Amino acid sequence: MERIASFQVDHNKLVPGLYLSRRDGKVTTFDLRFKKPNTGDLLSNAEMHSVEHIIATLLRNSPQKDAVVYFGPMGCQTGFYFLFDGEQLTDGEALDLLKAVFAAGADFSGPMPGKSAVECGNYRNLEVSLAKEQCAYYRDLIRGWTVEKLAY
Numbered sequence: 001m002e003r004i005a006s007f008q009v010d011h012n013k014l015v016p017g018l019y020l021s022r023r024d025g026k027v028t029t030f031d032l033r034f035k036k037p038n039t040g041d042l043l044s045n046a047e048m049h050s051v052e053h054i055i056a057t058l059l060r061n062s063p064q065k066d067a068v069v070y071f072g073p074m075g076c077q078t079g080f081y082f083l084f085d086g087e088q089l090t091d092g093e094a095l096d097l098l099k100a101v102f103a104a105g106a107d108f109s110g111p112m113p114g115k116s117a118v119e120c121g122n123y124r125n126l127e128v129s130l131a132k133e134q135c136a137y138y139r140d141l142i143r144g145w146t147v148e149k150l151a152y
Contacts, residue, residue: 009152011037018098018142020091020150021081027069028086030094030150033079034138042077043134049073049122050112050131051105052080057113058101064089092147099142105135 005022014037021031035041043051056071059082067088073080084094108128115126 006031014152016079016141018095018145018150019152023086026085026087027083028089028091028094030082030084030098031074031079031152032082032098032138034134034141035078037076037078043073043079044130045077046125046127047130047134048077048080050126050128051134053112053114053120053126054105054108054128054131054135055080055101058104058108059097062097062101064093064097067094091150095142095145095147095150099139099145102135102139102142106132106139108132108135 014033016033016036019031019033021029023029034043052071052073059065059068059071062068064084067085069083069085071080071082082094082098089097108131110128112126112128112131114120115123117123120126
């Protein structure tokens with residue numbers, strides 16, 4: 001079998017940041033790395049779930065919502081994947097969108113989106129404060145990020 005693209009990245013050298021992971025036809029995947037892999041310093045389930053609910057909601061309510069394909073957590077608990085339609089957004093526009101939604105997530109007020117048994121199968125581990133803390137961290141991390149820095 002072929003090794004998938006994400007297994008070809010040296011995770012011992014990978015640092016937190018924002019990376020262009022792959023292009024599949026018109027779909028582009030960004031790798032949003034929050035934690036350094038292989039350190040045991042992982043996002044908790046509640047942190048991951050809370051960030052996912054806030055950022056997915058903000059992305060799907062943005063003016064660019066039609067270009068959003070998916071936002072969700074990595075199984076290794078070190079970050080998230082953002083998939084978007086590369087025909088509707090350039091890499092630079094997607095980067096700007098992520099900067100905007102993480103800034104909005106850091107300042108989020110109001111109830112956690114989707115925090116009910118009807119809307120979410122694990123609604124009990126959602127906390128706005130956890131999402132805000134992680135969104136502020138990532139907002140600051142990618143504040144000066146450029147398209148040129150998207151390479152692993």
